[in-house]
Amino acid sequence: MEHTPSDQIDRVKAPEENFTGDVEFGPLSNVEPDGLNALEVHFQPGARTDWHRHPNGQVLYVLAGEGLVQNAAGERVEIATGDVVYASPDELHWHGASAHSHMSHLSLTTGGATQWEPRKVTDEEYDGPTS
Numbered sequence: 001m002e003h004t005p006s007d008q009i010d011r012v013k014a015p016e017e018n019f020t021g022d023v024e025f026g027p028l029s030n031v032e033p034d035g036l037n038a039l040e041v042h043f044q045p046g047a048r049t050d051w052h053r054h055p056n057g058q059v060l061y062v063l064a065g066e067g068l069v070q071n072a073a074g075e076r077v078e079i080a081t082g083d084v085v086y087a088s089p090d091e092l093h094w095h096g097a098s099a100h101s102h103m104s105h106l107s108l109t110t111g112g113a114t115q116w117e118p119r120k121v122t123d124e125e126y127d128g129p130t131s
Contacts, residue, residue: 002030009040018116021047021096028106039107043067048096050120053087056111060085060095067103068130069095070121076130079103094121 014023022044029038040063051072060069062083069085070076072092079085079095087093089111097103 011040011042014041018050018052018114019047020050020120021045023047023049023096025107034112035110037107037109040104041107042102042104043097044102045097046099046126048121048126049094051092051094051117053090053092053115053117054109054111055089055115056109057089057091058087059108060087061106061108063104063106065103066098066101067096067105068098068126069093070125070128076128078130079105090115092117094125096121096126099127 009026009028011024011026014025023041025039025041027038028040029036031037048068062079062081064081066078066080068076069079070093071087077085078098085095
């Protein structure tokens with residue numbers, strides 16, 4: 001068994017090349033590259049990921065706050081504490097905090113590294129209508 005107290009999770013600032021705004025994350029898993037990748041991710045209001053996809057999909061479990069998730073097909077939802085979102089394998093999407101709230105989520109992926117698109121989520125995309 002391995003136990004890591006909360007204050008010993010190695011949280012770091014998310015890289016600006018893949019995120020907009022203030023985002024921190026910390027790894028919760030310790031596995032081989034293609035195994036389970038579990039991350040705690042905290043977004044300040046208005047912060048978000050860039051467009052990206054995951055080879056085997058992604059499960060997001062919202063731990064606190066309110067946020068947004070949108071895929072390339074235009075499906076866009078508001079998310080809040082306790083919500084679960086599943087992005088299918090290779091589904092292009094982004095997620096982040098709402099403009100008025102922080103948001104923390106648990107991200108669960110397998111199958112290798114996140115595949116980042118070479119573009120940011122624009123303010124127009126971020127501010128768009130919710131389904």
